[in-house]
Amino acid sequence: MDINLNNVCVNFDNKVVLDDFSASFEESKITCILGASGVGKTTILNAICGTLSFSGVVEKDEGAVSYIFQNERLIPSISVYKNLDLILKSKIKSKVERKKLVKKMLNAVELIDEKNSFPFELSGGMAQRVAIARGFLFPSKIMLMDEAFKGLDAALKARLVSVFISLWEQDRRTVVFVTHSIDEALLLAHRIVVVKGSPAKIVLEEEITTPLRDRHLTNPEFDKVRKNLLATLVKD
Amino acid sequence: MAESMTEFFKKNKRVLLNIFYPLLALGIVLTIWTVAAEVKNKPLLLPSVQVVFGRLGEICTGSIFWRSIGSTLLRTVETFLLAFCFAFVFALIGTFWTPLHRVLSPIITALRAAPTMAIILLSTLWLDYNESPLLIGFLIAFPLLYSAIYSALTGVDKRLLEMAKVYNVSKANQALSIYLPSVLPYILDSTKSVISLTVKVVIAAEVIAQTKLSIGIEMMRSNLVFDIPTLIAWTVVAIILSFLLEILVNGIKKLVRAKYGYQSK
Numbered sequence: 001m002d003i004n005l006n007n008v009c010v011n012f013d014n015k016v017v018l019d020d021f022s023a024s025f026e027e028s029k030i031t032c033i034l035g036a037s038g039v040g041k042t043t044i045l046n047a048i049c050g051t052l053s054f055s056g057v058v059e060k061d062e063g064a065v066s067y068i069f070q071n072e073r074l075i076p077s078i079s080v081y082k083n084l085d086l087i088l089k090s091k092i093k094s095k096v097e098r099k100k101l102v103k104k105m106l107n108a109v110e111l112i113d114e115k116n117s118f119p120f121e122l123s124g125g126m127a128q129r130v131a132i133a134r135g136f137l138f139p140s141k142i143m144l145m146d147e148a149f150k151g152l153d154a155a156l157k158a159r160l161v162s163v164f165i166s167l168w169e170q171d172r173r174t175v176v177f178v179t180h181s182i183d184e185a186l187l188l189a190h191r192i193v194v195v196k197g198s199p200a201k202i203v204l205e206e207e208i209t210t211p212l213r214d215r216h217l218t219n220p221e222f223d224k225v226r227k228n229l230l231a232t233l234v235k236d
Numbered sequence: 237m238a239e240s241m242t243e244f245f246k247k248n249k250r251v252l253l254n255i256f257y258p259l260l261a262l263g264i265v266l267t268i269w270t271v272a273a274e275v276k277n278k279p280l281l282l283p284s285v286q287v288v289f290g291r292l293g294e295i296c297t298g299s300i301f302w303r304s305i306g307s308t309l310l311r312t313v314e315t316f317l318l319a320f321c322f323a324f325v326f327a328l329i330g331t332f333w334t335p336l337h338r339v340l341s342p343i344i345t346a347l348r349a350a351p352t353m354a355i356i357l358l359s360t361l362w363l364d365y366n367e368s369p370l371l372i373g374f375l376i377a378f379p380l381l382y383s384a385i386y387s388a389l390t391g392v393d394k395r396l397l398e399m400a401k402v403y404n405v406s407k408a409n410q411a412l413s414i415y416l417p418s419v420l421p422y423i424l425d426s427t428k429s430v431i432s433l434t435v436k437v438v439i440a441a442e443v444i445a446q447t448k449l450s451i452g453i454e455m456m457r458s459n460l461v462f463d464i465p466t467l468i469a470w471t472v473v474a475i476i477l478s479f480l481l482e483i484l485v486n487g488i489k490k491l492v493r494a495k496y497g498y499q500s501k
Contacts, residue, residue, distance in 0.1 A: 065402065076417075086405055
């Protein structure tokens, strides 16, 4: 089912972050929430995830959600393999079955040779690939991503976006993706929602129909959307 | 031959330096002691290194020597483990139930601030010679261990805990995979310093309480008859005991590091 936020209100220390905020995120599509830092994008994700208290209604599929955080949040004292195995333990009791799934996922993100490495032995890009793998490995219908490619160089970001798209094409979850990068939104989203203001409101929505695999930042069809998004973001 | 020696030194540089520096420190201390004894030239007050180690050789042949060391060691370990268990349980509860920590905080501060000698004197009035060192060791070790364990537990990366909650990681797996590896290095660091301190205060309490069969009472006896070489010999024994306990904790730390593959901490 779609994810629906109806009249959601969130306050932090007398600051109203969301006030009667309503939005809908389509099932099995990637929706990007685009906005400036501190506008309340992560708060929207946390409301969907249920990790903060709010008033209003969030309608979504029952069960847990996958969450790819801004920093990879891998447990430093256990290996890559154990980091992935750990999140399956509550869902799959059979060790053999878990092993099969973890190995398959590590192969998919081309990190099978690093299965015994500790997170500190990985490069930033490798660690974020493990975090993406963890998100897709965890059985859920919803995936939330919070600035998952922030701080990575352009080449690495392009590679990770490609890894993400190939995993998503095999397992089409409902993805809500938060970023302040227009380029990331253009490469990944089926729909882009721009939020602005305090409390945050949706000020623009854009649909992108180009298939994910065919997208390049130099695509001329992105020019108009990019200008539109940029104009909305910088407008007072 | 020279080349093979150089090769040997290069290969074992770290191990050799680990031996060299403590030996150098020991050499410096013994040199200062020898020079001071020569300058002072009062063997009754400050005996030479040879006299003290000669006396150590003499007393270590008697059965009382080993039994005294064994008793003091047992008392130290007993009181330390008791303090550790209490500190761990209270810190664990205090981490998840703040009112307990808020009640304990002023008590812990008071215990840390109270003069050790005052506690020793009071405990010798209240308790018998055998129980006093145990209480002292506990009262000194408990607040230090509680603070260290509480800080370690509350310092666990909240972002990892949030991740674990999102991905439905069970409490048991959180404890084993997140809490334990995160707190163990800090706890072992504190253990190392607290256990040495416990040795010191247990012996001090043994002196005041005149605990039978203990390093403390042997020190007291030699002090009463003005047998300074024996007093210093027992001091050397106490230092060695402390060193051995620290080496044991270091060994455990190395095992923990190997298991959890720490890069730092």
